[in-house]
Amino acid sequence: MATTETDRLLDLTRLISRAGRPMTGVDRVEFAYLTHLLRHGPLWGLIRTSLGYVLLDAPGCAALRDRIATGNWGEADRLSRINRGLDPMRARAESDLRRLCMARCLPLRLSAMLRRHLPRGITYVNTGHTNLTDRVLSALQGIDARVTVFIHDTIPLDVPQYQRPGTAHRFRLFLNRAARADLLVCNSRRTEEDLARHLPAQRLPQTISAPLGLDLTEPTQAPDGPWTAPYFVTLGTIEPRKNHALLLDLWEDMAGAHLLICGSRGWENHAVFQRLDAHPPRVHELPGLDDGQVGALLQGSAGLLFPSLAEGYGLPPVEAAALGVPLLLNNLPVYWEVLGDIPVYADVADHYLWLNEISRMAADHQAGRTRAVKAPRFAPPTWEAHFKTVLTLT
CATH class of the missing domain: 3.40.50 (Rossmann fold)
Structure with missing residues (x-):
């Protein structure tokens, strides 16, 4: 250049x-x-x-x-x-x-x-x-x-x-x-x-x-853990804006699928920390992973879940899209700007829709079906x- x-x-x-x-x-x-x-x-x-x-x-x-x-x-x-x-x-x-x-x-x-x-x-x-x-x-x-x-x-x-x-x-x-x-x-x-x-x-x-x-870091070796497929990943600091509380609510009614929370604990989120400390079933907190490990987990997942309440850009969905990972995101304008119609969008107020979409994504993953992003369809910004x-x- x-x-x-x-x-x-x-x-x-x-x-x-x-x-x-x-x-x-x-x-x-x-x-x-x-x-x-x-x-x-x-x-x-x-x-x-x-x-x-x-x-x-x-x-x-x-x-x-x-x-x-x-x-x-x-x-x-x-x-x-x-x-x-x-x-x-x-x-x-x-x-x-x-x-x-x-x-x-x-x-x-x-x-x-x-x-x-x-x-x-x-x-x-x-x-x-x-x-x-x-x-x-x-x-x-x-x-x-x-x-x-x-x-x-x-x-x-x-x-x-x-x-x-x-x-x-x-x-x-x-x-x-x-x-x-x-x-x-x-x-x-x-x-x-x-x-x-x-x-x-x-x-x-x-x-x-x-x-x-x-x-994008080349995925390496996914860490071992007690989870089994299908599992979902959410990625980012555990702070109120990232809305981990919604996922914990959903997982109280979720059968079978596991949730991997990749990110360190942040601030002003004591209620969520207390819920995580209680070790809810099929929910796994994974802080301190490197980029290669996160990439490997994403590639093996049924999708990235990202119910964030506000973003200026939102790198995790872009990174996941570049890896061909299915996406379920809150309906924020910035995602439409960067990712277009590649993700599935669901308003975070609609818990029923989130449960249905997660269940569908889990079933698709188990059956070998995928809505994964194809390389020609998504060219990430450089x-x-x-x-x-x-x-x-x-």
């Missing part, structure tokens, strides 16, 4: 803050930007650590990418060991940053550090909804930087009842700062429309919609197409 060579500063704070954890969808986007921007023009990386800011040059960014991909972090240094409240994996990651960086500073010296080491007019790219602070924006203004911010969704404002206390307020502050950017990149037309609802036209910067690419759209403007 040919692009004009542009100096870019990529904010990598989110990836470091989550070192050692399975990647979420937002993490995957930040990692994809790191991988692609390393190949297209001069790149620097900015990270807010527990002790201040770190600046990486291109070799440092490449070394960081390799550590994130492999999980091979070095040992914690003395500064990290002194900071006893720091998560052990993050302590190792921050120690490596100090070994790899071209410069680092305390927060008050950020503007001076950027002026000393970066070219004026550089493009700053923030994809993680993290570290977009007044201090950072002020420091970037001091070097005439162009600011690009990726907006994944406006869910905290759209469904605040499913968020942790204070999340909606913090997101509103983030969105107000994002409005000072030169360009807002959205992952779907739906997110772009939602953004326009929350920012008055006179404050809305230029926006573009660029569907996320898919880095990162090349995404960056062809984005990099022409950043």
Whole structure:
């Protein structure tokens, strides 16, 4: 892909803050930007650590990418060991940053550090909804930087009842700062429309919609467990918005089929956690699986169930569709935008319809019938197409 060579500063704070954890969808986007921007023009990386800011040059960014991909972090240094409240994996990651960086500073010296080491007019790219602070924006203004911010969704404002206390307020502050950017990149037309609802036209910067690419990991070996076919998979953090409560309700009346819940426990979901701790029949909680294991489970399943109440994009259904897995989804506009008529859609208020569709999918699977997606029918979006759209403007 040919692009004009542009100096870019990529904010990598989110990836470091989550070192050692399975990647979420937002993490995957930040990692994809790191991988692609390393190949297209001069790149620097900015990270807010527990002790201040770190600046990486291109070799440092490449070394960081390799550590994130492999999980091979070095040992914690003395500064990290002194900071006893720091998560052990993050302590190792921050120690490596100090070994790899071209410069680092305390927060008050950020503007001076950027002026000393970066070219004026550089493009700053923030994809993680993290570290977009007044201090950072002020420091970037001091070097005439162009600011690009990726907006994944406006869910905290759209469904605040499913968020942790204070999340909606913090997101509103983030969105107000994002409005000072030169360009807002959205992952779907739906997110772009939602953004326009929350920012008055006179404050809305230029926006573009660029569907996320898919880095599909080859399925490996499915983990062993007490489940048998037919089984269904649901994938994602166990938080209220993902609506695991509906599936647990359905499985009280479900005969025969098993439910595999792939994802870690999140927040504000104590009632669901209590139900899972009671070990309901034929329901299996599987946190911490890698992408290859999840892919193998999906391929052997009767389908992916995804009753999420709100999504900005929804990577799990796209990943499952690319593997040819049948889909039963809540009827959300963004799925129609990305997947068209490939899934079966069912409103989450209609429990009877969900039970019927799950029973049909289980019977189809047992009989060797399938509504699986055929490769010619679904061509998932690519990162090349995404960056062809984005990099022409950043």
